[in-house]
Amino acid sequence: MKDGKPVQLDLFSSLTEPKGPPPAPVLNGMYYEKATDKFVSFMLGKRHYEEPALGCKHPKEWQNRIKRERAI
Structure with a gap:
């Protein structure tokens, strides 16, 4: 205690x-x-959802872009 006050x-x-x-x-x-x-x-x-690459109905340009940019 300093000056009667507790020290934290x-x-x-x-x-x-x-x-x-x-x-x-x-x-x-x-x-x-x-x-x-x-x-x-x-x-x-x-x-959430899976779709086989073979027979995929999305446009080929989209498929190629996803394969190139977002492959895991």
Whole structure:
């Protein structure tokens, strides 16, 4: 006590939280899954819909762009 007043000690001010690996990005949208050769839709990181690449009704330009830019 200093001057009759209690002194507040901050015992945790020097502690830092351990830094782990950054969280993986949450997938949203359509992706091309190489392992299964399917177009896969994700919503909030959860698999929602699958469509085989063979016989896919989407335009070829779209399929090629997704295969090139969003392959997982």
